[in-house]
Amino acid sequence: xxxxxxxxxxxxxxxxxxxxxxxxxxxxxxxxxxxxxxxxxxxxxxxxxxxxxxxxxxxxxxxxxxxxxxxxxxxxxxxxxxxxxxxxxxxxxxxxxxxxxxxxxxxxxxxxxxxxxxxxxxxxxxxxxxxxxxxxxxxxxxxxxxxxxxxxxxxxxxxxxxxxxxxxxxxxxxxxxxxxxxxxxxxxxxxxxxxxxxxxxxxxxxxxxxxxxxxxxxxxxxxxxxxxxxxxxxxxxxxxxxxxxxxxxxxxxxxxxxxxxxxxxxxxxxxxxxxxxxxxxxxxxxxxxxxxxxxxxxxxxxxxxxxxxxxxxxxxxxxxxxxxxxxxxxxxxxxxxxxxxxxxxxxxxxxxxxxxxxxxxxxxxxxxxxxxxxxxxxxxxxxxxxxxxxxxxxxxxxxxxxxxxxxxxxxxxxxxxxxxxxxxxxxxxxxxxxxxxxxxxxxxxxxxxxxxxxxxxxxxxxxxxxxxxxxx
Amino acid sequence: xxxxxxxxxxxxxxxxxxxxxxxxxxxxxxxxxxxxxxxxxxxxxxxxxxxxxxxxxxxxxxxxxxxxxxxxxxxxxxxxxxxxxxxxxxxxxxxxxxxxxxxxxxxxxxxxxxxxxxxxxxxxxxxxxxxxxxxxxxxxxxxxxxxxxxxxxxxxxxxxxxxxxxxxxxxxxxxxxxxxxxxxxxxxxxxxxxxxxxxxxxxxxxxxxxxxxxxxxxxxxxxxxxxx
Numbered sequence: 287x288x289x290x291x292x293x294x295x296x297x298x299x300x301x302x303x304x305x306x307x308x309x310x311x312x313x314x315x316x317x318x319x320x321x322x323x324x325x326x327x328x329x330x331x332x333x334x335x336x337x338x339x340x341x342x343x344x345x346x347x348x349x350x351x352x353x354x355x356x357x358x359x360x361x362x363x364x365x366x367x368x369x370x371x372x373x374x375x376x377x378x379x380x381x382x383x384x385x386x387x388x389x390x391x392x393x394x395x396x397x398x399x400x401x402x403x404x405x406x407x408x409x410x411x412x413x414x415x416x417x418x419x420x421x422x423x424x425x426x427x428x429x430x431x432x433x434x435x436x437x438x439x440x441x442x443x444x445x446x447x448x449x450x451x452x453x454x455x456x457x458x459x460x461x462x463x464x465x466x467x468x469x470x471x472x473x474x475x476x477x478x479x480x481x482x483x484x485x486x487x488x489x490x491x492x493x494x495x496x497x498x499x500x501x502x503x504x505x506x507x508x509x510x511x512x513x514x515x516x517x518x519x520x521x522x523x524x525x526x527x528x529x530x531x532x533x534x535x536x537x538x539x540x541x542x543x544x545x546x547x548x549x550x551x552x553x554x555x556x557x558x559x560x561x562x563x564x565x566x567x568x569x570x571x572x573x574x575x576x577x578x579x580x581x582x583x584x585x586x587x588x589x590x591x592x593x594x595x596x597x598x599x600x601x602x603x604x605x606x607x608x609x610x611x612x613x614x615x616x617x618x619x620x621x622x623x624x625x626x627x628x629x630x631x632x633x634x635x636x637x638x639x640x641x642x643x644x645x646x647x648x649x650x651x652x653x654x655x656x657x658x659x660x661x662x663x664x665x666x667x668x669x670x671x672x673x674x675x676x677x678x679x680x681x682x683x684x685x686x687x688x689x690x691x692x693x694x695x696x697x698x699x700x701x702x703x704x705x706x707x708x709x710x711x712x713x714x715x716x717x718x719x720x721x722x723x724x725x726x727x728x729x730x731x732x733x734x735x736x737x738x739x740x741x742x743x744x745x746x747x748x749x750x751x752x753x754x755x756x757x758x
Numbered sequence: 759x760x761x762x763x764x765x766x767x768x769x770x771x772x773x774x775x776x777x778x779x780x781x782x783x784x785x786x787x788x789x790x791x792x793x794x795x796x797x798x799x800x801x802x803x804x805x806x807x808x809x810x811x812x813x814x815x816x817x818x819x820x821x822x823x824x825x826x827x828x829x830x831x832x833x834x835x836x837x838x839x840x841x842x843x844x845x846x847x848x849x850x851x852x853x854x855x856x857x858x859x860x861x862x863x864x865x866x867x868x869x870x871x872x873x874x875x876x877x878x879x880x881x882x883x884x885x886x887x888x889x890x891x892x893x894x895x896x897x898x899x900x901x902x903x904x905x906x907x908x909x910x911x912x913x914x915x916x917x918x919x920x921x922x923x924x925x926x927x928x929x930x931x932x933x934x935x936x937x938x939x940x941x942x943x944x945x946x947x948x949x950x951x952x953x954x955x956x957x958x959x960x961x962x963x964x965x966x967x968x969x970x971x972x973x974x975x976x977x978x979x980x981x982x983x984x985x986x
Contacts, residue, residue, distance in 0.1 A: 291869050302857060657853050660814060661867045661914060662842020664835050751814045755853060 287667045289674075296674040303647070307679065310636075310643040314683020314731060315690055317636035321629025322691030322727045323698075323717065328622035330718035332615070339611055343427065345587045348606035349399065350387060350580040350597060352379050379577040383602070387582055390596050392589040397421045399579035401544055402558050405494035405520070406453060413456035417493060418544025419553030427583070430547075433529035435463060435483035443551040447491065447525040451532035453545040454486065461486055461530055486527055493546065494522045495558045521557045633731065636683065637738040640676055644742035648672065648749075655746055656754025669747040676739025677732055684731030688724060695719075760823075761922060761954050762788040762811055767820035769806050769978075780806040781978045784820070790921075793948045793955040795965035798975035804958040805926055807975070811956060812847050812924045813837040825921065842870055846915025850927035852907040854899040860886060860910045861895040864917055871918035885913040889943055905936035912943060922954040923947065929964060937961075941968050 287295075300307040339345055379398070387396035400419040405412055424430050425438035430448070439446040454461050460478040462468035468480045499519035525548065548556075582604075584593045594604050648655070658668060695717035703713045769781040781803045788794045796804045809815040810822055813829055822829045824844060832840065841847070854863050864882035873881060886895050889909040899907050908928060915923055925944065929937035945968050948955045959965050965972050973983035 287869050287872070291875070295869075653853075654855055657855055658866070658870070659838070660812070660841060660847050660849075660853065662838060662870045662918065664838035664842075666835065667870070752809055755814075755849065 287663075287670075289670075292667070292670050292674045293678070295671055296678050299647070299651075299671075299675060300678060306643055306646075310639050311679050311683045311686070313636035313639035314633070314680060314735065315687040317629070317633035318684050318687025318727055318731050319690035319694060320632040321626065321730070322688055322719070322723060323695045324625035324629040325622065325723055325727075326691065326695055326717040326719050328618065328625045329720060329723065330716045331621070332618045333718045334714065334716075335614060335618075336611070339607065341429070343583070344607040344611070345590065346394075346584050348582050348584070348590065348594060348597075348604050348608075350379065350383070350396075350582055351603045351605055352576070352578050354603045354605075379580055379602075384577075384580055386600065387580060387597065390582075390593060390600075392584050392586070392593040392596070394583045394585045395421065395423055396580055396582045397550060398577035399581045400550075400553055400577070402495065402556075404546065404556075406449070406457065406546060407492035407494060407522075408454075408457050408459070408489065411457040411459075412494075413453060415450070415453050415456075415545025417495075417546045417548055417553060417556070419550045420547050421550045429531060434466065434532035435461065436487040436527070436529035439528055439549050442549045444549050445523075445525050445552055446528040446549065447493070448529035448531055448547040449491065449527055450545045451530050454530065459486065466532070483530060486530065489527050491525050491527050492522050493525055493548070493556065494520050495556050497521055497557045498559065518559075523556055525552075633734055637734045640679055640735050640738035641742060643679075644672060644676055644739055645745070647675070648742055648746045651746075652749060652754045652757040655749050656751045656757065659749070659751035660755060665747040668749075669743045672743035672746045673736065673739050676735045676743070680732045680735025680738075681728070683735070684728040687731065688727055691727075692719060759790050760787040761790040761792075761825060762956065763821075763823040764807075764811070765821050765823075767807070767810065767817045767822060769803070769810065769815070770818045779978050781810075781817075784975075784978070784980055786973055786980060786983070788922075788954060788956055791948070791952045791954055792971065793945070793957070793969045795957045795959055795969035795972045796975055797959060797962060797965050797972050799960060801977075802975040803978040804975050808847075808924050808926050808956065808958045811922075812845050813840040814847075843918050844920055845922050845924050846912075846917070846920040848908065848911045848915050848923065848925045848928050850930035852899065852904075852911045852931075854907055854910055854914075856899050859896050859898050860891060860902065860906075860913075863899075863910055864914045867914045867917035873918075882913075882917070885916055886910070888916070889913045903936070904932045905939060908932065908936075908940050909943065912940070912947075916947070920953070922956060925955065925957040925959075927959055928957065929959070929961065937964065944968070 381398075384396055384398055387393060390396075397420070401416050403414060404417045405414055420430070422438070422440050422442050422444075425440065430438045433448055434451060436448075438448055451461060455478065458478055460468050460475055460480045461483050462480060463483040466483075468475065496518045497520075531547075582593070582597065584590050590606065590608060594606065597604050655663075655668060699716050702716055707714070764787070765785050767781055767784045768779075771778040771780055784803075784807060796807060798804045806815065810817050810829070811824065813824075813832070817830050820830070824840065827840075829837065829840065854860075855866065858866065861879070861882050864885055865878045868878045868881055883892070883895065886892060886909075889912050891906060891909045891913065894902060894906055897906075899910070902910065908931075912923075912928075923944065928944070929940055932940060941964060944955060944957075947953050955969075957965070957969065971983060974981045
């Protein structure tokens, strides 16, 4: 008896007990459906995060800091833990450090990280955001190479800025053009003024920064007793809007990029308070003429580790979000394992269903097994006939289960995007079905159903033909 | 030449703690082409003996040689091959698979016999024609008369070209006319094709009419008919 004969025989037998076969298969369908949708949720989350890292260039970016940065200590929120970070030697980051970093093999670009809070004013509308200084050379990389509207600045000393689409929205402007129509905007757009991108590009914008005002600090004793407000003063600088950037991924962080991007030299010239980035606040004061953070971008993702090691040899501290991804991935592994375990439980229950069905089937077909043995069926062949039957249930269940899992995740995704997503957010794909998941699920289902068929098949093969032929 | 040589065969069953004797010290031979009947009352051990020759069961002691090979020393898979190719068994209760048609029942035996798929149907049809059942091939056992069902069983037993037919009360469930028809087919197979027949029956008349030799069994022992 060849394998194809056994498969034909298995289908024949399963067809005869349609209801029972369908119910048993349904068990596997639900098991595989649960497993795949759970795991696809895990992989979907992981992919979304990884994509966000990629879109934000976090794999090629690293930050050279004057002090070691330990996110775990920051996240702990314990003052003692955080204070630990500020002990130890401080490496001074100056323009010569920037030049030295640019000379490191594998480094594409290096520049001091300067960002500070500003008020932005267009016409009479005002909002608060973060200004980030970028060299014009960053215009060759995503997403700066092609801003959604307009272009990136080309001169480090130009009075030009690239502004985030969302900041303009905060300024009550709904910017659109033919390619990005205002009508396509999700969420509530009431109270916003729809404008053509062309009318914003080239438009002057006021960037308002805050400086210490020594005059207000004079007569300090009296001022301290009856404070007339903080001892600061606002300074306004005028820029031209040359480009508008719109978020492409729901996970890309505006705060990471800054709501408004200004050329490096022009940004440095903006008067401001004595700290240049958030790391300054964490690291305490740094000496004048020094930076607390230098942004380094490597040429290739694969170079990141080796470049990092080269920089660390220079006695500098390097912080990279890619390192954090490793931690995040470890976290996902746990989530995946839990989700997978829940799905596996469903599949194991289904496997018990298969075993039960097969045992029932053998009890019913004892005489038939006896007859098959009497006409020359070997133990191996009879074992295989039942084995193949279990496998057929497994394969059918896996294929339909995948379909179910896919359908359920599509539906869930739709519901999440329609009902749960905050207004104005771009639709996201929560689930991901990579090819390894599809093939793995089929393979796992076959494996589990074969395991479930093992005992019944063995039992069928060892039936005593003389007894079986007497069986009713 | 002896096809079957049975030497001092005993068979005991364990029924709980009780040891039940089915056969004790049975010895006789069956020559190639012979038609031998084993006659005895119910419980005399004749079906047990037939099952031992058919390789469905194993003797507790003694040896049974079939075409020179000792069945008692064969592995389980060798016994399966013996049942498949060397002997064809026919039972009182026909033992057809109820959800398969006459043709499919014969085809199943051919499938075990590794007959190529495309040849199976034609071969099964010719086997069923041989037993005069060409008009009932697509009927299931429940739709066949006892005689017809037993013809299917004979066709199935012949599927893989056995040297011997082992018949266990083949007419036990049939009326006398049908019994005669069935026995006619078996006699023809024996005389024309030279197939060896070993038949178990309690009907002395049938045994006397059709067989060359009769072996009498009583309480698991041969009382008459064994070679001197």
